[in-house]
Amino acid sequence: MFQxxxxxxxxxxxxxxxxxxxxxxxxRFSELGARVMLASRDSAHLVxxxxxxxxRGGEAQWFQTDVRVxxxxxxxxxxxxxxxGRLDILINNAxxxxxxxxxxxxxxGWRAVIxxxxxGTFYCTRAAFEPMKTAGYGRILNVLATYASGASPGTVHxxxxxxxxxxxxxTLAVEWARHNIRVNAIAPGSxxxxxxxxxxxxxxxxxxxxxxxxxxxxxxxxxxxxxLAAFL
Numbered sequence: 001m002f003q004x005x006x007x008x009x010x011x012x013x014x015x016x017x018x019x020x021x022x023x024x025x026x027x028r029f030s031e032l033g034a035r036v037m038l039a040s041r042d043s044a045h046l047v048x049x050x051x052x053x054x055x056r057g058g059e060a061q062w063f064q065t066d067v068r069v070x071x072x073x074x075x076x077x078x079x080x081x082x083x084x085g086r087l088d089i090l091i092n093n094a095x096x097x098x099x100x101x102x103x104x105x106x107x108x109g110w111r112a113v114i115x116x117x118x119x120g121t122f123y124c125t126r127a128a129f130e131p132m133k134t135a136g137y138g139r140i141l142n143v144l145a146t147y148a149s150g151a152s153p154g155t156v157h158x159x160x161x162x163x164x165x166x167x168x169x170x171t172l173a174v175e176w177a178r179h180n181i182r183v184n185a186i187a188p189g190s191x192x193x194x195x196x197x198x199x200x201x202x203x204x205x206x207x208x209x210x211x212x213x214x215x216x217x218x219x220x221x222x223x224x225x226x227x228l229a230a231f232l
Contacts, residue, residue, distance in 0.1 A: 002032055002227075002230060002231075004031065004032055004033065005031075005032050005033025006032050006033065006230070007029055007032040007033040007034035007089075007230075008033035009033070010033065010034045010035070010088040010089060011034065011035050011036075011037070011080065011084040011085075011086050011087055011088050011089070012029050012034045012035070012036050012037070012088065012089035012090070012091065013036075013037045013039060013076065013077070013080055013087065013089070013090050013091070013124070013128070014026050014029070014036060014037070014038055014039070014091045014093060015039045015040070015065070015067055015091065015092055015093050015094035015120070015124060016039075016040055016093040016094035016095060017036070017038030017039060017040060017046065017049065017062075017091075017093065018038055018040045018042070018045030018046040018047075018048070018049045018050075018062070019040075019045050019049070021093060021143065021188070021191060021222060021225060021226075022038070022040075022091070022093040022094075023049050024222035024223065024225065024226040025091055025093065025225075025226050025229050026038055026049055026053060026060065027049075027052070027053065027056075027226070028223065028226035028227065028229070028230055029089070029226075029229075029230060030053045030056070030058030030059070030060060031056075031058070032230055034088075034089065035058075035059040035060070035084050036053065036058070036059070036060045036061075037060075037061050037062070037063060037076070037079070037080045037083070037084070038050060038060060038061070038062045038063070039062070039063050039064075039065040039067070039076050039094070040062075040064070040065065040094070041064065041065070041066045041067075042064075043062065043064045046062035046064070047062065049062075050062045061083055063075075063076045063079050063080070067094045067116060067119075067120030067121075067123060067124055068115040068116055068119060068120055068123075069123075070123045070127075073120075073123040073124050073127045074127050076124075076127070077124075077127040077128060077131065081131055086131065086135060087128055087131045087132060087135075087138075088132075088135070088137060088138065088139060089138075089139045089140075089141070090124060090125065090128045090138075090139070090140045090141070091140075091141045091143065091229065092120070092121040092124055092125065092140070092141070092142045092143060092165070093143045094116060094117075094120055094121075094124075095116060095117050095143070095158075096112060096113050096116040096117065096158075097113060097155055097157075097158040098113075098155075099154045099155065100154060100155075100157075101153075101154060102156040105156065105157060109157060110157045112157075113157040113158050113161055114157065114160070114161050114164075116161075117158065117161035117162060117164075117165060118160075118161040118164040118165055118168075121142055121165050121168065122168060125140055125142075125168070125172065125183075128140065129176070129181070132179070132181050133176075133179045133181065136179065136180050137180050137181075138176070138179070138180065138181035138182070139181075139182050139184075139232070140172070140181065140182070140183045140184070141183075141184050141185065141186065141229055141232055142165050142166075142168070142169050142183070142184070142185040142186075143185070143186060143188070144162045144165055144166055144169075144185050144186065144187040144188075145158070145162050145187055145188060146187050146188070146189050147159050147162065148162035148163050148165070148166045148185075148187050149163070149166065149187070162187075165185065166185060166187075169183050169184065169185040182232075184232045186225065186228055186229060186232065188220065188225055189214070189219075189220060190210055190211065190214060190219040190220060191219060191220040191221075191222060191225055192207070192219055
């Protein structure tokens with residue numbers, strides 16, 4: 001699909017980069033020549049993925065980061081530039097979600113998801129702006145979900161947060177185009193991950209019922225989404 005190494009000399013930050021889709025992005029971008037900095041609140045998620053990339057001949061580092069804290073995000077960007085001298089790509093993949101009916105959702109539960117998904121995406125994007133503007137090059141990719149423009153009962157907190165990121169993406173794509181910074185988003189449907197499955201597919205047979213609603217008759221493969229991310 002790509003002429004390798006299309007990302008030679010490029011540097012990418014991937015939040016939530018140790019597991020699930022973030023891990024798939026990190027592995028694919030590394031295969032295409034990028035040097036990657038992986039970020040997550042839990043270093044236990046990051047160490048194995050970094051080791052795997054480096055064992056395959058890629059170059060990866062990790063930086064423990066809570067995207068809800070602007071100072072930690074700024075330290076992440078600073079550490080990336082100190083390590084690699086530049087920042088070309090940012091993938092805002094860090095997320096949080098759980099099933100809860102809206103009338104039973106606590107204010108803390110609402111705030112937790114909004115802080116990670118909406119605020120965290122903004123903090124990371126804002127921190128990446130200056131180095132990208134200075135270089136005259138930047139690619140920012142936000143990971144949404146299909147319900148960012150639809151509905152998903154039981155996840156009003158995540159729906160609202162992802163819809164906010166969608167609006168942010170559209171606005172910044174227009175606002176920052178003049179700096180050669182492209183801002184895009186992808187909204188995956190069913191791409192099973194261990195984290196999402198354990199929090200969202202709680203009822204017996206839920207995963208199978210979800211699969212049956214897909215016209216193609218199967219869920220997505222991680223490498224398919226990773227290739228889309230690389231294209232954008």
